[in-house]
Amino acid sequence: xxxxxxxxxxxxxxxxxxxxxxxxxxxxxxxxxxxxxxxxxxxxxxxxxxxxxxxxxxxxxxxxxxxxxxxxxxxxxxxxxxxxxx
Numbered sequence: 001x002x003x004x005x006x007x008x009x010x011x012x013x014x015x016x017x018x019x020x021x022x023x024x025x026x027x028x029x030x031x032x033x034x035x036x037x038x039x040x041x042x043x044x045x046x047x048x049x050x051x052x053x054x055x056x057x058x059x060x061x062x063x064x065x066x067x068x069x070x071x072x073x074x075x076x077x078x079x080x081x082x083x084x085x086x
Contacts, residue, residue, distance in 0.1 A: 004034075004042070004076035006083065012036040019074055020054050032064070033057045034074050041085040044070055 001019075012018050019034040032046040033054045045061030052061075064070050065086050076084075 001075055004074060004080045006040060006077075006079040009036055009040045009042060009080060009083065014038050015058075017054050017058055018042075021073065022050050023073060025069055025072060030073075031057060032073050033061070037085050039083075041083045042080070043085045044073055 008018075014036060015038070016036050017033045018036055020032060022029060022031045024030075028048060029050055030046040030048065031050040031052055031054075032044050034042060034044050035058050036042050044064040045057050046064060047057045047061045063086075064073070067081070067084070070076075070084065
């Protein structure tokens with residue numbers, strides 16, 4: 001998976017899901033989506049229901065606040081880390 005950069009974020013449309021996956025984190029399976037915000041920021045949202053549609057997770061999922069978990073789900077560079085929306 002390619003590292004997320006600020007240049008990539010600038011090319012994406014606001015509120016677009018630009019990555020997703022299912023991964024075991026701390027013993028639980030999470031379905032997650034990475035979403036670009038209104039500006040060049042971004043966040044990852046997740047659901048424990050791995051059958052949830054990505055669009056539902058983006059709107060009503062739980063936001064990942066722990067950057068250690070964010071890093072496990074989606075690689076990113078230092079500039080992209082600065083604009084992660086907690």
